[in-house]
Amino acid sequence: MxxxxxxxxxxxxxxxxxxxxxxxxxxxxxxxxxxxxxxxxxxxxxxxxxxxxxxxxxxxxxxxxxxxxxxxxxxxxxxxxxxxxxxxxxxxxxxxxxSPASVAEYTVMLILMVLRKMKGIMERSNVQDYSLKGIQGKELHNLTVGIIGTGRIGQRVIKCLSGFACKLLAHDLHPQENIKESARYVSLNELFQESDIITMHVPATKENFHLINKESLSIMKDGVYIINTARGSLINTKELIAALENKKISGAALDVIEGEADLYYNDLKCQVLSNRELAILKSYPNVIITPHTAFYTxxxxxxxxxxxxxxxxxxxxxxx
The missing domain is CATH 3.40.50.720 (NAD(P)-binding Rossmann-like Domain)
Structure with missing residues (x-):
């Protein structure tokens, strides 16, 4: 062969x-x-x-x-x-x-980083600004995390998060019995309404296209956090930007983004990015962008x- x-x-x-x-x-x-x-x-x-x-x-x-x-x-x-x-x-x-641990552990890392405003802390430290204003974070045990998709990676995320004593909600078309002790299955609308943090672990299908959009964002809690280590097409990027600008979203951590195919894994230093939305998101202090590296172990x-x-x-x- x-x-x-x-x-x-x-x-x-x-x-x-x-x-x-x-x-x-x-x-x-x-x-x-x-x-x-x-x-x-x-x-x-x-x-x-x-x-x-x-x-x-x-x-x-x-x-x-x-x-x-x-x-x-x-x-x-x-x-x-x-x-x-x-x-x-x-x-x-x-x-x-x-290995589902690769993406799952990276997801938990992004959740903690966005909650603790790590982007701002690291950028300030690089220029020796050690002030505290604007970098007060949140503790995970006080929050509710919604996990969309409970396949191998989603299940591993739930297992990792269960050690933080936070409330866990889950949504999947095919519920898994083995995680019902750790997370409660709910409808997608209930997950959107009740979650402080939403993380997605579903494939890029027609049904999941722009799962996060103006309508779904409108029923979420004010100040919600959005995490995506799955596929960029799950989020309507323009509407995500609008929600960040009107402060509906407190923060986002995105390892994937729409239109990444010709950008990620290339050295683009000194070049103007062809993806305008990516350039905009990179400029926000409450948005963490990584180049589709959650899998990389x-x-x-x-x-x-x-x-x-x-x-x-x-x-x-x-x-x-």
Missing amino acids: NILAYSCREDEIEYFKKFSEKYQVEMKLCEDEPKIENAELAEGCDCISIITSRINQELIEKFHQIGVKFISTRTIGYDHIDIKSAKRYRIGVGNVGY DQAVSDMVENSILSCISYLKENS
Whole structure:
């Protein structure tokens, strides 16, 4: 079996070597993202492994022409792949799971940072301003946290937060019995109305598009905090900015944002950002922005590479 890994980062190389030897597959590594110009590199490969690059109809058609049978994305989300075109050309698509602790622990870190106004504290400390005005924070045990989505990551967030003695509300279309002792399942509207902090752990589907919008914000508590380590499309960014400016939202911590695809993981020093909303949000003292790095731990990277290889093996076995 031959697999080509696109967008291979330096930190992934050791894992591709380790797991290709373990599972006896031939790996080709390419540091560039998949494009029409380099699609021919996949000729002779049964599968390709990608990260978050957009895979449109033109690329899928090209991969079909050169014999690619399966596309594995080394991510949980797969909204960057044109699934309809993949079905049309009979190319399988698979995503991967990885250590839920990576995103869950990062989420808790962002919650604490935004509550304790850490952005302002750190910026002041950098210029030796050690005054206290404007940086008084809140204690988590006094607050109610609403968790939207109780899959593997959402469940781990709940487990982590249960040690802080805060009230936990949860919403999911498929409630999990094992977390009902720690969190109370409620309707989405009740979660919006009762939560001091809202954190999202659901996929980017049509149903979840702009889950946070003008209407949902209007029923939230004044001074709510919004945390997003899932997908940028869950939030209507323009309406989030409006709510920050009118002080409906006390703070936000965003590891993902709409329109991030051509920005994150690139060195853009000395450049004007093409995403105006990102530039605006970065300027706010009560908004923490990180570049889609919640997943980025040694364990998660290892899991992503191994599970991507395993998904290729599994698909070819089932469809041989």
